[in-house]
Amino acid sequence: MGVSIEVNDLNAWYGSNHTLLDITLHIPPNEATALIGPSGCGKSTFVRCLNRMHETNPIAKVTGGVKIGGVDIYSEVAAVEVRRRIGMVFQRPNPFPTMSIYDNVASGLRLNGFRNRRVLDEVVERSLQQAALWDEVKDELKKKSGASLSGGQQQRLCIARALAVDPEVLLMDEPASALDPVSTAKIEDLIFQLKSQYTIVIVTHNMQQAARVAERTGFFLSGRLVEFDSTHKIFTNPGDKRTEDYITGRFG
């Protein structure tokens, strides 16, 4: 099941560049939350703070609290455990190119010490089915490499890989921006189905996509969270003029 995400007074820096300022928000469980905003507004940095990826950069710094399922991910658990509980999918599909489809999906489990063949088979099938890819690849699981799939299939493979380690949260950083409309629709359908089991946070530049898949939407601007509300409110009658200017294209 998905869990809630509580962010309190989050600040982030790259060197002397203060990229996130005083972010406080509550992301409910089992919903999709979209983050929108112009390039460089801090939305990707924000999601990278949610799985402690931000701190992997040596000049990066984070302060404030992030609780996922009630657990403070910066003080109560190790970064590796955080990243197991919080899966991430990126803009460009990044399957391990030399691994088969099966090995791609199983890689996270193997890294965590799972060797039982029957368990791995079960998890690979379940994850590929959850990612709506099973029917397309089930006959060539071990023959075909992940890199030989189409862009849309590769992205669903990456989603299956993220789901295989049984996370509670799925972070998606522009997961469909490099895909054609048919593959995009499949990813969006998938997000809709996965909400019942996971909490999903999706960064997107595509406003229609945010409107289609997310219950809530946050608008970031210059490192600040300007507005966070129901997606319906944000796209029909936002409360802040800056949000309205952005989504109607009056910005700048």
Add this chain to the structure above:
Amino acid sequence: MRIRFQQNLDDLKEKLLVMAGMAEQSIQRAVEAYRVRDLSICDLVDRGEMAINRLEREIDQMSLDLLAMEQPMAIDLRFILSVIKINADVERVGDSARTISDRVRDLQAFPAADLPIDIPRTANLASGMVRKALQAFIEGDAEMAESVLKMDDSVDKLNASAHSTLLALMKKEPTLASQALNALMISRALERVADHATNIAEDVIFWVRGADVRHHAGAAASRNNSGAKS
């Protein structure tokens, strides 16, 4: 800044205002035709209605194109939805002018009768509501639109009063039944014009504030601002 899109929104607004101006003029002409019993004015109303119908189709097509091609959001989306609805109401104002014009043609077959009702006064009130609703639309002024909603009661009362007066007259003077019946239908058409003005005002409030105030719902608008630009 989506300059071309904003220009298209301005063009849409301008076209709707041209059409609305024609509809308001048609009402005034139709009532003038009633007052002076002049069928040549009725011909102008009929020709005007055809032009209004043509503009209605053009505005719907422009709105459809903008929705499909520009995928507007927030205030722009509300603006286009409001235009589509106002467009339908303005077209019906044109229909009401045509209804009045048809009644005036019917009345020509009967001798003029001095009926104890004030059609020009009802017409002035109803036209005034349309004019004010359109002014609110031009200026994006929700407060002005609210003031239109308050005017509707006066027209309703005048129409109700005309109804009872003319019914009583028909009973008392059956020879004037045709004249009274046509006048009753004209009064009813003007009351409908006032209803359309009310609808237009409600759509302006929806566009500006994002608040649905139809059927007395959501009277407290969600925003305090009373101005909008498009």
